[in-house]
Amino acid sequence: MDLGLENIHVLVTGASGGIGLETVKLYLSLGANVTAHYNSNSKPIQNLQVKFPALQCAQADLSSESAVKSMFDALSGTPFGPVAVIVVNHGIWSPQDVPIVDMTIEQWDHTVSANLTSSFLVCREFLRHLRAATESVKDRAAIVLIGSTSGKYGEANHGDYAISKSGEFYVCRESVMC
Ligand SMILES: NC(=O)c1ccc[n+]([C@@H]2O[C@H](COP(=O)([O-])OP(=O)(O)OC[C@H]3O[C@@H](n4cnc5c(N)ncnc54)[C@H](OP(=O)(O)O)[C@@H]3O)[C@@H](O)[C@H]2O)c1
Incomplete structure (x- = not known):
């Protein structure tokens, strides 16, 4: 099946994790040029790079405004060109059950920053770069956010994540409305 992704630059965030790495493999199989983003663990991506020349990696803590900006600036200068598609997949979920009554402000802030603020920063920087992109990149532009049933129905003892x-x-x- 041809989805028109041949040589399209796709950025997958959180590509060192389970869902992100599988998403990278899928886009590579569809002919895209893929940037696989990681924060602290490059190993799973490095293992894939041996097999796929159309794969490059980028490191950033996406809860940092300056790091997000630096990442997009650096990606524009790579042979893959400006990013046309982003898959905003990175995220954290505390393995411990913590009801709201016991949750610290540090846990709340950390989760909201790592999941929500970072998603805003990534989408905003992507859209800013898109303004300067060619019409052919704009025509292909897409944002995919990896959500969760938690976001729709809530999740007991994980209110920060939900x-x-x-x-x-x-x-x-x-x-999408921009
Ligand atoms: N797994 C599930 O059952 C499930 C269910 C519903 C929704 N989801 C959603 O699916 C997505 C992926 O889940 P997953 O299970 O594949 O996660 P995962 O294996 O735990 O991987 C998480 C990824 O997020 C990155 N990350 C974490 N904090 C970051 C930060 N501050 N800046 C940049 N990157 C950061 C990690 O980078 P490093 O490891 O390199 O530090 C890693 O690549 C998440 O958005 C999650 O909410 C998952």
Whole structure:
């Protein structure tokens, strides 16, 4: 099946994790040029790079505004050119059950920053770069946000995660309306 992704530059965030790495493999199989993003663990991506020349990697803590900007600036200068498609997949989920009554402000802030604020920063920087892109890149532009049923129905003892995934939906909706 031809989805028109041949040589299209796709950025997958959180590509060192389970869903992200599989997403990278799928886009590569469809002929895309893929940037696989990671934060602290490059190993799974390096293992893939041996097999796929159309794969490059990029490191950034996406909760940092300056790091997100630097990443997009650097990607524009690579042979893959400006990013046309982003898959906003990175995210954290605390393995510990913590009801709201016991949750610290540090946990709340950390999850919202790593999941929701980072998604806003990635979408905003992508859209800013898109303004300067050619019409052919704009024609292919797409944002994919990886949500969760938690964002729709909530999740007991993971209120920080649920609210961050719910908020991502609105970041995506407004991005599409730009
Ligand atoms: N797994 C599930 O059952 C499930 C269900 C519903 C929705 N989801 C959603 O699917 C997505 C992927 O889940 P997953 O299970 O594949 O996750 P995962 O294996 O835990 O991987 C998480 C990824 O996010 C990156 N990351 C974490 N904090 C970051 C930060 N501050 N800046 C940049 N990158 C950061 C990690 O990078 P490093 O490892 O390099 O640090 C890693 O690549 C998430 O958005 C999650 O909410 C997952």
